[in-house]
Amino acid sequence: MTPSQFRLDGKVALITGANRGIGLAIARLFGGVGARCLLTSRSETPALKELLASDPDRFAWVQADVTGQDAPARIVTAALERFGRLDVLVNNAGVADNGDFHDFTDAQLARIMDTNFTAPFRIAREAIRPMLDQGSGAIVNIGSISGYVANTPQLQVAYNSSKAAIHQMTTTMAFEYAGRGIRVNALAPGYVISDMTAGGIANADWNRVWTENTPMRRFAEPEEMATCALFLASDAASYVTGATLIADGGYTTH
Ligand code: NDP
Numbered sequence: 001m002t003p004s005q006f007r008l009d010g011k012v013a014l015i016t017g018a019n020r021g022i023g024l025a026i027a028r029l030f031g032g033v034g035a036r037c038l039l040t041s042r043s044e045t046p047a048l049k050e051l052l053a054s055d056p057d058r059f060a061w062v063q064a065d066v067t068g069q070d071a072p073a074r075i076v077t078a079a080l081e082r083f084g085r086l087d088v089l090v091n092n093a094g095v096a097d098n099g100d101f102h103d104f105t106d107a108q109l110a111r112i113m114d115t116n117f118t119a120p121f122r123i124a125r126e127a128i129r130p131m132l133d134q135g136s137g138a139i140v141n142i143g144s145i146s147g148y149v150a151n152t153p154q155l156q157v158a159y160n161s162s163k164a165a166i167h168q169m170t171t172t173m174a175f176e177y178a179g180r181g182i183r184v185n186a187l188a189p190g191y192v193i194s195d196m197t198a199g200g201i202a203n204a205d206w207n208r209v210w211t212e213n214t215p216m217r218r219f220a221e222p223e224e225m226a227t228c229a230l231f232l233a234s235d236a237a238s239y240v241t242g243a244t245l246i247a248d249g250g251y252t253t254h
Contacts, residue, residue: 005238006230006231006236007033008087008088008234009033010034011035011036012037013038014090015037016040016041016090016092016120017094018040018048018061019041020048021196022194024045026229028051031055033230035058037059038060039052039059040078041064042063044063060078066115073126075123075126076126085130086131089140090233091119096156099156101155104157109158113165116166117169127139128177132177135181138234139170141184141187143163143186144163145248146163147163148167148188149251154200166186167188174241174243183237183238187225187229188244188247189247190220190249201219213251215249215251
């Protein structure tokens with residue numbers, strides 16, 4: 001094992017939801033260890049603009065709603081046209097919603113499943129074609145501890161189901177493509193400080209419960225998820241496929 005196995009020199013990564021939070025941290029890290037990165041999101045944040053301007057040869061951005069019918073083909077084509085190949089896909093874009101199961105509307109359910117499951121499925125299906133042609137690739141799907149447990153105090157059965165589906169998609173895709181040079185893994189974060197959790201962290205009751213349920217007694221920084229994603233995406237994980245790496249400060253230990 002050499003440190004170079006943790007680098008992504010010469011590789012091209014496609015990262016969804018790369019304008020903020022975990023996706024932005026992944027983009028910064030992957031670019032910092034040598035990857036050229038096609039980033040995508042619906043909106044362009046100041047932080048994303050800054051990253052794009054910092055190294056225009058390394059970072060490119062395509063605006064896309066991942067649930068759009070043409071989004072998978074559009075963003076994969078953009079990566080191939082801009083950088084000539086595709087080695088890594090990080091399916092990171094996601095949304096959460098809370099509420100009682102018996103009150104959850106069809107529209108809420110569709111938004112969660114379309115964004116968190118159907119879009120990653122369709123984007124992976126598009127991205128794997130050039131990977132098959134070149135005989136190599138790595139897919140990292142961002143799952144969640146919510147794919148394993150019922151969160152508390154907030155209720156979020158649709159989100160949790162979408163993340164369990166992503167974990168299973170990961171397992172099954174890994175099996176299907178293990179013999180063709182493509183590794184497929186998932187990352188299951190615990191509570192990470194981002195826009196997604198800002199409301200809960202600001203809520204004294206939720207914050208207390210989340211903290212008490214996390215043995216490390218703190219929430220993660222997005223950068224702590226980016227290093228996990230890098231491991232899974234890099235040659236350092238050359239024998240790892242079908243894994244879901246839980247990075248949760250111990251949340252699921254009890
Ligand atoms: P944020 O809310 O900070 O960011 C969400 C990202 O997803 C944004 O980049 C957003 O882009 C993008 N996104 C959402 N919907 C769409 C869409 N329809 N089309 C394109 N992009 C979209 O969340 P996090 O960074 O915290 O979450 C990233 C991933 O990590 C998600 O999959 C989430 O479920 C998962 N996760 C997060 C945890 C946490 O505690 N934060 C815990 C476990 C898992 P835009 O701004 O353009 O909408």
